[in-house]
Amino acid sequence: AQSVDQPDAHVTLSEGASLELRCSYSYSAAPYLFWYVQYPGQSLQFLLKYITGDTVVKGTKGFEAEFRKSNSSFNLKKSPAHWSDSAKYFCALERGGSNYKLTFGKGTLLTVTP
Amino acid sequence: AQTIHQWPVAEIKAVGSPLSLGCTIKGKSSPNLYWYWQATGGTLQQLFYSITVGQVESVVQLNLSASRPKDDQFILSTEKLLLSHSGFYLCAWGGQYTEVFFGKGTRLTVV
Structure with a gap:
């Protein structure tokens, strides 16, 4: 079985600071x-994905994420943060095979203060 | 471009009453379709998925059912609502090793 952990329920930082939202996963394969x-x-919007290849992936809205197999993490980063980045961010995992199942973490609520 | 339309936008229903939510995807042939449920402030739980007309797979049992009567249409329903059904229901398409695209959702309040 797979699982996704977002250990920080809430992150607050000032506009202009660097943000890093943590995500770890548990899954034995790629x-x-x-x-x-x-x-x-609102509904959810896709930011970025890691499928294979480069471990640093870039997405929309200036975000990027780094896949680290060594510690099973996929942290989201952006610098500098803007007040409009305030939102809830979800990390999700899909495993290989034909089950079409996407497992979400509990999400991190990001507040960026002006 | 692909578009996904969900209806209704919001519903207030009584416990024990029936429910039908729908979504339509335009501009994409034979999409993989999904229903997700989000409790207020919570994470997303995948409920059903369908990769072809007439076939729906259940991921979690919540006294709900789903159907795919047309290639571009996905329906979520139940005959008897429970208080625990309240939340945000999202239809989505895509997936299978790539991103899913979500509709705007239906906010359901069961009273």
Whole structure:
């Protein structure tokens, strides 16, 4: 079975600072990893993905993430952060095989203060 | 470009009443389709997926059912709502080693 852990329920930082949202996963084989963002009252939007290849992947809105197999992590980063980045961020994992199942972490609520 | 439309936008329903939520995907042939449920402030739980017309797989049992009557349509329903069904329901397409694209969702309140 696979699982995704986002250990920080809430992160607060000042505009202009660097942000890093943590995500770790548990899965024995090669994972497919994703980050999504949810603005208040809205649906989810795709940010970026790691499928294979380069371990640093770039996505939309200036975000990037680094896949580290050594510690099973896929942390989301952006510098500098902007107040408009305030939202809830979800990390998700899809495993190989034909089960079409996407497992989400509990999410990290990011607040960027002006 | 692909578009995904969900209906209704919001519902307030009584416990024990039936429910039907729908979504339609345009601009994509034979999409993989998904239903997700999000409790208020919570994570997302995948409920169902469908990779072809007429076939739906259940991921978690929540006294809900789903159907795919057309290639571009996915329906979520139940005959008897429970309080625990309240939340945000999201239809999505895509996936299988690539990103999914979510609809705008239906906010359901069961009273």
